[in-house]
Amino acid sequence: MGFFSRTLDKLKGALKKTSEVLNTDVRTLFIPGRQIDDDFLNELEERFLRADMGVNNVQRIVKELRDRWRLGKIKNAADCLGVVKSQLTDNWPQHDRELNLQPSGPTVILVAGINGAGKTTSIAKLAWLLKNEMGKKVMVCASDTFRAAAVDQLTIWADRLGVDIVKHKMGADPAAVAYDACESAKARGIDVLIVDTAGRLHTQDHLMRELTKIRDVVAKRIPGAPHEVLLVLDATTGQNALNQAKSFSQAIGVTGIVLAKLDGTAKGGVIFAIRDQLSIPVKFIGLGETPQDIETFDPPRFVEALFAEK
Numbered sequence: 429m430g431f432f433s434r435t436l437d438k439l440k441g442a443l444k445k446t447s448e449v450l451n452t453d454v455r456t457l458f459i460p461g462r463q464i465d466d467d468f469l470n471e472l473e474e475r476f477l478r479a480d481m482g483v484n485n486v487q488r489i490v491k492e493l494r495d496r497w498r499l500g501k502i503k504n505a506a507d508c509l510g511v512v513k514s515q516l517t518d519n520w521p522q523h524d525r526e527l528n529l530q531p532s533g534p535t536v537i538l539v540a541g542i543n544g545a546g547k548t549t550s551i552a553k554l555a556w557l558l559k560n561e562m563g564k565k566v567m568v569c570a571s572d573t574f575r576a577a578a579v580d581q582l583t584i585w586a587d588r589l590g591v592d593i594v595k596h597k598m599g600a601d602p603a604a605v606a607y608d609a610c611e612s613a614k615a616r617g618i619d620v621l622i623v624d625t626a627g628r629l630h631t632q633d634h635l636m637r638e639l640t641k642i643r644d645v646v647a648k649r650i651p652g653a654p655h656e657v658l659l660v661l662d663a664t665t666g667q668n669a670l671n672q673a674k675s676f677s678q679a680i681g682v683t684g685i686v687l688a689k690l691d692g693t694a695k696g697g698v699i700f701a702i703r704d705q706l707s708i709p710v711k712f713i714g715l716g717e718t719p720q721d722i723e724t725f726d727p728p729r730f731v732e733a734l735f736a737e738k
C-alpha cells in the first residue's frame with residue numbers, strides 16, 4: 429500500500445479540518461431555492477475570482493453553467509453546485525502525489541521557497557508525518573545558514589519531534605552542511621533526510637545558484653538525490669505563488685509543491701490555478717502552525733471541503 433492511501437486512512441478527521449479552515453466565501457452562494465439568473469452567475473464569477481481560482485478556470489466554469497442554464501438543463505443554485513464540483517474535480521491530471529521514497533538508503537528531500545513561505549514549519553510537519561505516520565527514521569539538515577535564528581528554529585523542531593539534525597555555524601556554506609548531512613544520514617541508516625534552505629527570491633541569481641550547488645552536492649553523495657525538490661508556497665500570496673513556482677521550477681526542477689497557510693486565507697482557490705497553469709503536483713497542504721497541521725493533497729476531498737458547511 430502506498431504512502432498516500434495509508435496517510436488518508438490515518439487522517440480521517442482531516443477533511444473536517446480543511447473545511448473548517450478554508451475561508452473562501454463561495455459556499456454561501458448556493459442558497460437552496462435561489463434561481464439562476466445573470467446576477468447569480470456574475471456574483472459566482474466574482475467570488476471565484478476573489479478566491480484566486482484564476483481567470484481561465486472561472487470563465488470556463490461560468491460558461492459551462494451559463495450554457496446549461498440557457499438550455500434549461502439547470503434552474504436553481506443548488507443544481508449549479510453539482511456542476512461546479514464536478515468541473516473542479518474532474519480535470520485533475522493523474523499526478524503522482526506520493527513522495528518518491530527510496531526502498532533503501534536515504535531519500536533526500538530538498539525544500540526551497542521565498543522568505544517566510546513556511547519552509548521550516550513544513551519541514552517539521554513532514555518530519556512528523558514521516559516519523560509518526562510511517563515509522564521512518566528522519567534527519568533534518570540546517571542548510572539555511574543565513575540567520576542564526578534559522579538554525580535555532582530547526583533545532584527546536586528537531587528536539588521536539590525527536591529527529592536527528594545536522595548543522596554548522598551561522599554563515600557556513602549551505603552545501604557543506606548538506607554534504608555532512610548526507611554522510612551522516614548514510615552512516616546512521618536514516619530513511620529520509622530533509623534539507624532546509626534559506627528563503628530567496630527567484631530573481632536573486634547568486635542565491636538560486638547556491639540552491640543548484642546544494643542539489644549537486646547531494647547528487648554526488650547519494651544516488652538519485654535529491655529524490656524530491658519541494659517548493660513551499662504561501663497560499664495567502666494567491667496568484668503571485670504561480671510566478672514563484674515557474675521561476676523556481678526553471679532554476680532547480682521542482683518535483684512537488686507544499687501549499688502552506690491554507691488555513692484562514694480567502695485565497696484557497698489558488699490551488700485550482702496551480703493545476704491549470706503548472707505541471708507540478710501539489711503534494712501537501714499546510715493547515716496551521718503545528719507539526720500535525722499537514723495533509724496529503726487529495727483533489728476530491730479538497731473540493732468537498734471547499735463547499736462543505738462549516
Ligand SMILES: Nc1nc2c(ncn2[C@@H]2O[C@H](COP(=O)(O)OP(=O)(O)OP(=O)(O)O)[C@@H](O)[C@H]2O)c(=O)[nH]1
Nearest residue numbers: 543544545546547548549627688689714715716717
Ligand atoms: N497559519 C499558518 N501559519 C504557517 C503555516 N506554515 C507556516 N506558518 C507560519 O509562517 C511563519 C513563517 O514560517 P517558516 O516556516 O519560518 O517560514 P520559512 O519559509 O522557513 O521562513 P524563512 O526561513 O525566514 O525564509 C511562521 O510564523 C509559521 O508559524 C501554515 O500552514 N499555517
Ligand SMILES: [Mg+2]
Nearest residue numbers: 547548572578
Ligand atoms: Mg526557514
